[in-house]
Amino acid sequence: MSLKFYRRVAFGLSPNEKQDKDPLNWALNQLNSIPDLLWPGTIPTEKELRKKYGEWVYGDREVLRKKFKNDKNAYKKAKDELRIKTGERYFELNEHAIRHYQTRHSTQPVFERFWLFWGNHFAISEKDFLAEFSTGPYQREIIRPNMVKTFEEMVLSVTTSWCMIHHLDNSESFGPNSKKGMEWRETINENHARELLELHTVSPNAGYTQEDVIQLAYIMTGWSHKWSRKNLETGDVWFDQEMHQKGDKIVLGVKYKNDAKRELAKVIHDLATHPICIKFISTKLCRHFITDEPTQEMISPVIEAWNRSNGSLTEIHKAVITQAYKYNETTHKFHPPEIWLMQLSRMFDLSIPLSAKKMNYAFKSKPTSKQRQLSWILREIGNSPYRAKQPNGWSDFEIDWVSPELLLRRFWFASIELPILVKSENNSHDFIIACLKNNFEDYENMASLIHQFRFGTSDKDLGRKYGVICNLPGVLKV
Amino acid sequence: MNCTRRNFLIGGSTTLFLSGYFPKISSASMKKKNLIIISLRGGMDGLTAVPVIGDKRLKKLRKKLILEDVLKLNSDFGLHPKLEIFYKLWEKNQAAFVHATNIPYTGRSHFDGQNLMETGAHIPYKEKTGWLGRGLLASNIIGQGLAISLPMPLLLRGVPQNNNFFPSPDFVETKLIDQIYSEFKGEHNELIKSTLDTIRQRPLSMQIATDSDDRKKLALEAAKQLKDQSGPRVAVFDLDGFDTHTAQGGVDGAHADELEEVNGIVTILHENLGKAFDNTLILTLTEFGRTIKQNGGYGTEHGYGSAILMAGGLLKKSQVYTDWPGLKKKELFEGRDLNSTIDSRAVYNSAMSVCFNQDPEYLRKEVFWGDELADLSQELFKI
Numbered sequence: 001m002s003l004k005f006y007r008r009v010a011f012g013l014s015p016n017e018k019q020d021k022d023p024l025n026w027a028l029n030q031l032n033s034i035p036d037l038l039w040p041g042t043i044p045t046e047k048e049l050r051k052k053y054g055e056w057v058y059g060d061r062e063v064l065r066k067k068f069k070n071d072k073n074a075y076k077k078a079k080d081e082l083r084i085k086t087g088e089r090y091f092e093l094n095e096h097a098i099r100h101y102q103t104r105h106s107t108q109p110v111f112e113r114f115w116l117f118w119g120n121h122f123a124i125s126e127k128d129f130l131a132e133f134s135t136g137p138y139q140r141e142i143i144r145p146n147m148v149k150t151f152e153e154m155v156l157s158v159t160t161s162w163c164m165i166h167h168l169d170n171s172e173s174f175g176p177n178s179k180k181g182m183e184w185r186e187t188i189n190e191n192h193a194r195e196l197l198e199l200h201t202v203s204p205n206a207g208y209t210q211e212d213v214i215q216l217a218y219i220m221t222g223w224s225h226k227w228s229r230k231n232l233e234t235g236d237v238w239f240d241q242e243m244h245q246k247g248d249k250i251v252l253g254v255k256y257k258n259d260a261k262r263e264l265a266k267v268i269h270d271l272a273t274h275p276i277c278i279k280f281i282s283t284k285l286c287r288h289f290i291t292d293e294p295t296q297e298m299i300s301p302v303i304e305a306w307n308r309s310n311g312s313l314t315e316i317h318k319a320v321i322t323q324a325y326k327y328n329e330t331t332h333k334f335h336p337p338e339i340w341l342m343q344l345s346r347m348f349d350l351s352i353p354l355s356a357k358k359m360n361y362a363f364k365s366k367p368t369s370k371q372r373q374l375s376w377i378l379r380e381i382g383n384s385p386y387r388a389k390q391p392n393g394w395s396d397f398e399i400d401w402v403s404p405e406l407l408l409r410r411f412w413f414a415s416i417e418l419p420i421l422v423k424s425e426n427n428s429h430d431f432i433i434a435c436l437k438n439n440f441e442d443y444e445n446m447a448s449l450i451h452q453f454r455f456g457t458s459d460k461d462l463g464r465k466y467g468v469i470c471n472l473p474g475v476l477k478v
Numbered sequence: 479m480n481c482t483r484r485n486f487l488i489g490g491s492t493t494l495f496l497s498g499y500f501p502k503i504s505s506a507s508m509k510k511k512n513l514i515i516i517s518l519r520g521g522m523d524g525l526t527a528v529p530v531i532g533d534k535r536l537k538k539l540r541k542k543l544i545l546e547d548v549l550k551l552n553s554d555f556g557l558h559p560k561l562e563i564f565y566k567l568w569e570k571n572q573a574a575f576v577h578a579t580n581i582p583y584t585g586r587s588h589f590d591g592q593n594l595m596e597t598g599a600h601i602p603y604k605e606k607t608g609w610l611g612r613g614l615l616a617s618n619i620i621g622q623g624l625a626i627s628l629p630m631p632l633l634l635r636g637v638p639q640n641n642n643f644f645p646s647p648d649f650v651e652t653k654l655i656d657q658i659y660s661e662f663k664g665e666h667n668e669l670i671k672s673t674l675d676t677i678r679q680r681p682l683s684m685q686i687a688t689d690s691d692d693r694k695k696l697a698l699e700a701a702k703q704l705k706d707q708s709g710p711r712v713a714v715f716d717l718d719g720f721d722t723h724t725a726q727g728g729v730d731g732a733h734a735d736e737l738e739e740v741n742g743i744v745t746i747l748h749e750n751l752g753k754a755f756d757n758t759l760i761l762t763l764t765e766f767g768r769t770i771k772q773n774g775g776y777g778t779e780h781g782y783g784s785a786i787l788m789a790g791g792l793l794k795k796s797q798v799y800t801d802w803p804g805l806k807k808k809e810l811f812e813g814r815d816l817n818s819t820i821d822s823r824a825v826y827n828s829a830m831s832v833c834f835n836q837d838p839e840y841l842r843k844e845v846f847w848g849d850e851l852a853d854l855s856q857e858l859f860k861i
Contacts, residue, residue, distance in 0.1 A: 172773070189773055198587055204602065210586070210812070332666040380647060382628045389718055392589050402669050403630035404677045405644045411654055412646040453657055467654045473667050
């Protein structure tokens with residue numbers, strides 16, 4: 001069986017990992033439980049980080065802007081100090097470290113690939129200070145624990161999470177006939193309702209209308225952050241009855257009786273078990289692991305597993321992996337930059353991320369350039385994971401990732417930055433060959449390619465070797 | 479399955495090219511004309527950029543989004559104060575606006591809308607190429623599209639060998655690419671291979687490292703390239719952040735910040751294109767406008783009709799070109815959005831016909847499937 005399966009469904013094999021006699025079972029066995037987060041450094045809770053978010057926005061908006069309204073420079077200085085004190089420049093770096101440490105060291109790398117998938121399916125795009133404080137913990141505390149539950153449970157968790165509610169403005173959505181809506185002459189904000197339909201569950205294939213979006217927005221009114229003078233928008237999520245639209249609602253032809261906070265779980269049940277939703281998400285899963293345009297034949301067993309297990313994500317994941325295994329030899333899949341980086345990190349045992357000790361932060365000065373390194377690389381290769389441009393997350397299509405500049409940046413990383421990340425004990429030609437042997441059937445061809453170019457032994461030539469190897473067709477794609 | 483899109487991109491174009499399908503044009507002897515598109519993602523609010531000052535209803539519906547210091551264009555329309563370069567150019571007949579216009583898309587999804595503003599089609603995700611890419615292909619202009627963004631925008635797809643400029647922090651040795659180029663074999667590697675081709679043919683000035691976070695530096699390089707008689711003829715900028723559901727603001731605020739970005743790019747292009755600005759058209763593109771009424775968060779919701787901001791020496795005159803639909807409730811689209819009375823694709827089709835020296839009828843058929851699109855080149859552009 002081809003070694004590329006380990007890269008198709010995971011991150012390749014590190015120098016101390018060997019291929020398994022039964023790769024399919026190796027992969028399937030990783031999906032039953034949630035592996036612990038391995039990062040030895042600090043892993044702050046979502047609530048702690050939300051508190052920091054609150055300190056930052058309150059301090060800036062309510063204190064500094066007022067205090068220094070006539071002194072731009074003093075304001076700037078005070079704001080920079082507040083950034084340091086609240087970790088505004090730090091926590092995202094720490095989240096990237098947690099994420100990449102996990103994909104580098106997890107003994108359940110296949111599970112981790114699904115973690116990345118779901119975090120991107122329920123993407124939080126760049127908005128306000130979400131990437132700085134909230135998107136990372138959302139991935140850890142909302143996405144991850146739900147990965148052994150049902151899809152429906154995952155959707156409900158995501159929809160009522162502070163991060164998603166803030167991301168898609170649901171706290172600004174008032175039922176026009178609700179107490180507050182009438183008092184303040186406010187109305188709905190459709191953003192969250194539309195994305196719940198379009199991106200998270202049934203997709204436009206379900207043929208919903210503008211009226212369906214409005215009705216779903218009505219159901220969702222009231223699910224909001226608890227506002228307070230001190231915490232501003234960073235209070236816990238609750239159901240505010242006084243914002244909720246009264247009356248029955250109809251979404252996709254189904255009537256939801258006036259039932260306050262219980263309406264949401266009911267509509268999510270119907271959306272998350274809708275056949276068009278099941279097909280849409282099954283297709284996305286196959287696209288991620290098999291090929292850009294998966295065939296009906298590839299997708300069907302995933303849909304069957306979904307129906308058989310009533311949406312158990314463990315069973316769905318197993319069906320996807322079984323299909324990925326089945327089509328491993330006959331399909332090709334191009335990997336986006338972050339997964340490529342994670343694979344290089346694992347295959348070549350790179351020192352990414354920085355050690356937990358060095359990532360430690362005292363909230364006294366700006367994060368160091370070393371602490372910023374991984375996040376900087378991610379941004380430069382075009383794939384900073386918690387900063388998708390739009391709520392539909394990062395694309396899973398090759399065509400969106402192949403442009404002169406994006407490819408050049410892979411050469412840039414592999415030939416210039418990667419060599420700095422190779423551990424000193426691994427700084428040899430033999431090490432490269434051993435890693436290739438561990439991960440590629442045609443490692444001899446790859447080795448002879450380096451040989452042909454007559455690279456020398458200087459640091460620069462080592463960089464050139466990596467630059468060439470990491471961008472070979474079989475490395476960019478499985 | 480996997481190869482259909484690629485076939486169209488590479489195989490398809492080559493076949494068409496070889497079969498002599500294209501009308502012969504002698505573009506070499508003509509002065510090079512540049513077409514620059516600035517994508518404004520998120521839904522640009524035409525009524526914030528070009529407010530209708532002649533209609534009191536707007537102020538009433540947007541109590542918290544009132545604009546002060548509006549630059550007056552005529553008795554009916556004003557200009558957002560952050561768009562000062564457009565005002566400067568307006569006075570020289572080098573800025574104009576099309577108002578109450580949009581692509582023929584009335585859904586309110588960003589993703590569907592942006593897909594359609596780029597493909598120019600009617601069904602989201604159905605077409606895999608952009609109208610600009612197809613226009614270039616139909617005009618036999620190959621390898622002269624430049625995107626100022628990291629990914630290649632859909633808008634430019636459909637013609638091979640486009641370039642993009644968004645430099646990495648260090649110089650990359652392109653000889654590394656030469657060394658593995660021949661390894662990219664088989665149909666499934668075609669797309670990467672043709673992209674590597676483009677890199678290998680890049681001009682030297684594009685191989686330098688610069689700060690890609692600085693849009694102004696990028697605009698500067700784009701201007702340099704576009705000025706070059708043998709350089710690219712088409713450039714695409716990509717801006718986002720126009721989706722202002724909350725805190726949209728008036729003179730300052732979220733929407734104003736974005737308009738300021740547009741203003742900055744156009745300013746740099748104007749300053750650095752020099753005489754080439756006379757042979758240039760700059761047009762904005764967005765997926766939809768925003769609701770007339772402000773929402774609960776002092777922002778606006780996804781709407782329909784918007785505006786196109788235009789600059790460049792190829793404009794006929796300064797004007798707000800519109801068939802104004804009105805702001806009375808019954809005049810609004812679905813009672814909430816500014817209506818669109820001009821299919822914006824007609825503007826883009828006419829602009830391409832002017833810049834690519836093509837018959838608009840021919841482009842309409844080749845690029846927009848023969849859809850009913852008025853030829854506006856006489857009204858809007860110098861021909």
